[in-house]
Amino acid sequence: MLKAEALSKHYNGTPALSDLDLEVNPGDIYCLLGANGAGKSTTIRLFLNFISATSGRALVNGMEVSAEPLETKKYLAYIPEQVMLYPHLTGAENLEYFAALSGHDDYDRGRIEEFLTRSGLQKDAHHERVGTYSKGMRQKVGIAVALAKQAGALLLDEPTSGLDPEASNEFSLLLRQLRDDGVAILMATHDLFRAKEVGSRVGIMRRGVLRAELDPAELGHADLERIYLEHMHD
Amino acid sequence: MNGSGAMLRHEFRMLLADRIVWVVAAAILLLTGYSVQVGAAAADHQRTQVEQAVDEERERYAGLRETMTSVHQGEVSPSPFQDPTRPYVMGRARGQRFAVLPVNGFQATAVGQSDLIPPVVPVLLDGADPRGAREEIENPVHLLAGPLDLAFLITFLLPLLALAISFDLLSREREQGTLALLLSQPVSARRIVAAKLLVRWGLLMGLVAVATLLSLLLFTTGIAWQPFLFWGIIVALYLGFWIGLAALVNATGRESARNAVALAFLWLVFVIVIPAGVQISAAFLHPVPSRAELVALEREEVRQVQEEASAVLARYYDDHPELLPEGSVDEVDFQTRAFAVNQEVQTRLRPVRENHREALRAQQDWIRTLRWLSPTLVTHEALIELAGTGDARFGAFEAAVDRFHREWVGFFEPLIYTDSRLTPEDLDRLPVWTFEESSSGAAHAAAPGILGLLLFSALVLGIAMRLLRDGGDRRWTP
Numbered sequence: 001m002l003k004a005e006a007l008s009k010h011y012n013g014t015p016a017l018s019d020l021d022l023e024v025n026p027g028d029i030y031c032l033l034g035a036n037g038a039g040k041s042t043t044i045r046l047f048l049n050f051i052s053a054t055s056g057r058a059l060v061n062g063m064e065v066s067a068e069p070l071e072t073k074k075y076l077a078y079i080p081e082q083v084m085l086y087p088h089l090t091g092a093e094n095l096e097y098f099a100a101l102s103g104h105d106d107y108d109r110g111r112i113e114e115f116l117t118r119s120g121l122q123k124d125a126h127h128e129r130v131g132t133y134s135k136g137m138r139q140k141v142g143i144a145v146a147l148a149k150q151a152g153a154l155l156l157d158e159p160t161s162g163l164d165p166e167a168s169n170e171f172s173l174l175l176r177q178l179r180d181d182g183v184a185i186l187m188a189t190h191d192l193f194r195a196k197e198v199g200s201r202v203g204i205m206r207r208g209v210l211r212a213e214l215d216p217a218e219l220g221h222a223d224l225e226r227i228y229l230e231h232m233h234d
Numbered sequence: 235m236n237g238s239g240a241m242l243r244h245e246f247r248m249l250l251a252d253r254i255v256w257v258v259a260a261a262i263l264l265l266t267g268y269s270v271q272v273g274a275a276a277a278d279h280q281r282t283q284v285e286q287a288v289d290e291e292r293e294r295y296a297g298l299r300e301t302m303t304s305v306h307q308g309e310v311s312p313s314p315f316q317d318p319t320r321p322y323v324m325g326r327a328r329g330q331r332f333a334v335l336p337v338n339g340f341q342a343t344a345v346g347q348s349d350l351i352p353p354v355v356p357v358l359l360d361g362a363d364p365r366g367a368r369e370e371i372e373n374p375v376h377l378l379a380g381p382l383d384l385a386f387l388i389t390f391l392l393p394l395l396a397l398a399i400s401f402d403l404l405s406r407e408r409e410q411g412t413l414a415l416l417l418s419q420p421v422s423a424r425r426i427v428a429a430k431l432l433v434r435w436g437l438l439m440g441l442v443a444v445a446t447l448l449s450l451l452l453f454t455t456g457i458a459w460q461p462f463l464f465w466g467i468i469v470a471l472y473l474g475f476w477i478g479l480a481a482l483v484n485a486t487g488r489e490s491a492r493n494a495v496a497l498a499f500l501w502l503v504f505v506i507v508i509p510a511g512v513q514i515s516a517a518f519l520h521p522v523p524s525r526a527e528l529v530a531l532e533r534e535e536v537r538q539v540q541e542e543a544s545a546v547l548a549r550y551y552d553d554h555p556e557l558l559p560e561g562s563v564d565e566v567d568f569q570t571r572a573f574a575v576n577q578e579v580q581t582r583l584r585p586v587r588e589n590h591r592e593a594l595r596a597q598q599d600w601i602r603t604l605r606w607l608s609p610t611l612v613t614h615e616a617l618i619e620l621a622g623t624g625d626a627r628f629g630a631f632e633a634a635v636d637r638f639h640r641e642w643v644g645f646f647e648p649l650i651y652t653d654s655r656l657t658p659e660d661l662d663r664l665p666v667w668t669f670e671e672s673s674s675g676a677a678h679a680a681a682p683g684i685l686g687l688l689l690f691s692a693l694v695l696g697i698a699m700r701l702l703r704d705g706g707d708r709r710w711t712p
Binding site: 049051071080084087149 | 237239240241244247248251410411412414415416417418419420421422704705707711712
């Protein structure tokens, strides 16, 4: 579903991402681990065509992102680290608008509320203005936007940073559900624990290079941390 | 296109949620009402001036007819300076006709040059100069410091109001963080910006059109629909230019504060600097000789010609021996002599006057050519032409006054030289002032402006859309 082929991005000659090859298939949760500046966000932004590749290709559902920028976005849902919404509108209204933009302008009120509830947003907040929301609540609307889009691939950029442990756990459950529904998920994260929990594969990045690809099922938590730190310090 | 309706609805809602929009709406409604009232008051003043002149002339002529009848019947014998049966008296102040410019139906929308050129010009043997009060073409200066009429509001203030609600149309989405979620949907930045432009343009256009219609209904006697339609097209395109400019600046991907500064600067350039520059360059490159010099020259000529009065008169009768009354040139009436002197002065001054006019015309042409540098000048020109207060209509008026004056002098000249007397019946044979409005109408007045503004708007929108195309690293992306 998501595929990077020798994907590279340079800024004025400085590599932010070098020769990345990776593939995320339906039912996969691929966790990208790495410090800030490792190239995780760059990878996600390349898939979204917010930036364009210096060389190599980013493919969504077999289509090259730079050639079909709008078509590929139909298959992509995106949850940024900070979900920012229109503060004047309620959570439900925000969701309704983004759903309409993604082509689902036929959701009725019940359906909208269903997505919000499924994302874990408490019922009495559905029709409150987003301006009054906490970060976690906005994040949940972001998840609802992704759910409502019913996209085949999900791009997550540090989605749980700033969420409390309970919300974080709910989020993991939701990711597993989506995985079981056959969504291909690419998640950039600092959170080794979460990666081990939900990931079907884990990639460790450093300075724009994918250093290792691991199967978390074969590792304990301690192993993952040890390997991660090894790659960070050599 | 998926979500187009939702996008427009959403943008409209976002716009209404912004307090600045309500301030802008209130400003448009109030200022439009006030400015149309200013224009209507100016038009009313002109209408009153014209009516008073026409009434005065009618009453004066009724009085003249009575006096002439009495003189003919020998009941009274006024002094030669008061006697209306003498053509020289009749052709001057006592019998003068007024050349009047009627108020145009759409005049309340722009004062234009109407406060610089008197709409009532007395036409008498000594002369008829509607430019009496008018030193130079004052278009751009007028634009800078003229009355707050609707044309001023549209050209000068409306851009500021439009920029106030569009300077951050894309940068705000980026700054509040919503652009990332927006652009992860299958919609292009072009479409997002286009929806924002359309909503802002529609809102402003609706406000301005409704406010103008209401004000015209309230303050004037009716609406001239054809000029109003073309007026609407001009305003729509002018607004399109400014909102397009906001899109262009936003597409460069700077933050809102910098966009605001850049747009304020561009407003200054197009609305103030270029018009002022055009005016200054016109005064510099095509200076108009001062009016004081002209007056001094006239006095000198009068003095000289008076000294040679007998020679002047003799020359005239040499050319027109059939007109010579009984007796010799030396015995000719004082009034004939005065007329001959005046005619000679006019003849000698003609090249100087012509130079003066030529300089004015050159200045005017220069300004008309350079107006293509700024959409503000193009729009102002089109709006005052539509209102009938621009150079085209006043030029026609001046030419008509000139023709009428020649006709007037031509009528009296043989009567004066033959020292004839007028009868009351002759009053009906005097030349009568008429002014034919140009038949080309509103479309003709608006066409160059529409073309120019189409170009300006297409240019800024084209550049904006090019900067907003997908692919490559764009500064405006989240």
